[in-house]
Amino acid sequence: MAPGGGTSAAPTAGPRPTYTPVLADHFPRTEYARLRFYAHPVASPSARVLWAARDASKAWARAVAAQCWDAMDELMVRLAVFDKAYELNQAQWGHRPCPTAAEWQRETDGYIAVAYLCAGRALHAVGQDKRMPSLGLVSPFCRAAMDLCAAPLVDAEPLVPAPMEEDSLGEVLGEYDPLLRHKAELDVSEAAYAETFTLDPATGYWVLDHDAAGHGRNSCPTPVTQVGHDHPETRDHIDDDPRVTTPASDTAPTVVELHTVTA
Numbered sequence: 001m002a003p004g005g006g007t008s009a010a011p012t013a014g015p016r017p018t019y020t021p022v023l024a025d026h027f028p029r030t031e032y033a034r035l036r037f038y039a040h041p042v043a044s045p046s047a048r049v050l051w052a053a054r055d056a057s058k059a060w061a062r063a064v065a066a067q068c069w070d071a072m073d074e075l076m077v078r079l080a081v082f083d084k085a086y087e088l089n090q091a092q093w094g095h096r097p098c099p100t101a102a103e104w105q106r107e108t109d110g111y112i113a114v115a116y117l118c119a120g121r122a123l124h125a126v127g128q129d130k131r132m133p134s135l136g137l138v139s140p141f142c143r144a145a146m147d148l149c150a151a152p153l154v155d156a157e158p159l160v161p162a163p164m165e166e167d168s169l170g171e172v173l174g175e176y177d178p179l180l181r182h183k184a185e186l187d188v189s190e191a192a193y194a195e196t197f198t199l200d201p202a203t204g205y206w207v208l209d210h211d212a213a214g215h216g217r218n219s220c221p222t223p224v225t226q227v228g229h230d231h232p233e234t235r236d237h238i239d240d241d242p243r244v245t246t247p248a249s250d251t252a253p254t255v256v257e258l259h260t261v262t263a
Helices: 033-037 045-066 074-090 101-125 135-148 166-176 183-192 232-239
Strands: 194-200 205-208 255-259
Touching (some): 074 135
8 A cells, every 4th residue: 555545556577778889880790709609610610601791792892993884693692691791790790689580580681671772872873873782682591691690698599480491592692502612611610629628617518718707698597417427327428439639638628619520
């Protein structure tokens, strides 16, 4: 009861935090400071798409600089527009409240539209409007790529991901597929590719070694069973896996290296 015999109002939840998205309108994308978060394209379908998008943006810039308009086809435009849309999405990491799946889809649909408009404006500025495919030819690809490349913790898991199957990526990415475009580089790096996971004693979580310094984005949200004599069944399983090496001494820091084994 409120003073005077009235009824007090029920407490209400405070409003959700708001923020203003950062929208850099240059085109094509030129900034890749977060490239360290792109995994190896052989091991990750999303990294494969992101590598292809980066190469398409660079090809766009070269075509404009050389005024080689015939090199600017629909595939290049689709990938470069997605690259820009993904940059706009990345710019929000660490600034926006954790979005719901519906909020993230609406927001990233907006980034795709903004990126498409930026591309059209860039082509209009050089008198090449006719090189711009319709939004209907570009947007579905960008939506599927955005859903595939959604990052844990900073993006939202799509409710119904747009289809982009790993088996069809070679056809979808065409000449920009890094498995073709960077084949020599990847053949060398794949042989020695490894990621190191370290157990953080403060949290009991496994984290990528380079995240242990404070990045933290790839930390595992669910504690993983610690390898040791208390869990012999886990130790036996790891000992049988040729990809995994563990410290020789039980007193050493708990580190597991996962190596990619090539034929």
